[in-house]
Amino acid sequence: MKILSNNKKAYHDYFILxxxxxxxxxxxSEVKSIKEGRCNLKDGYCKIKNREVFLYNIHVSPYTNASIFNHDPERPRKLLMHKYEILKIHNKIKEEGLTLIPLKLYLKNGLIKIEIGLAKGKKIYDKRETSAKKDFERKIKKNLKYTNL
Structure with a gap:
């Protein structure tokens, strides 16, 4: 499994449930462009319309060697999922006020797959708390590195 694009901002701004x-x-042309790594998931989000999931606001740069009839870089893209999964996600979004965001774009067995996450937004104090925990863990690792010598 080769990761083609990652959404680090999603892990900072949301709790992934x-x-x-x-x-x-x-x-x-989009496939070739994504395989070159020319894709940005940062501002992306998903919506469910008519029992189908669509991905919005991800930027896939046009492929340079394609013809003049290239794709629109920010067009909505349909996600391929089972109906029961879509209904389950739709119910959770309606009841609990969650959102659906793209996390990773990767290559699996020659096919491009996307990992989407059911997420709940973080408040400012939650973001501060998680950054403080990361700093503390970094300091502990650094101290352990020097004490094990």
């Missing part, structure tokens, strides 16, 4: 794997409907 559950992760799902989905296929993504792409054009040929």
């Amino acid at each position: 559950k992760e799902y794997e989905a296929g993504i409907e792409l054009f040929g």
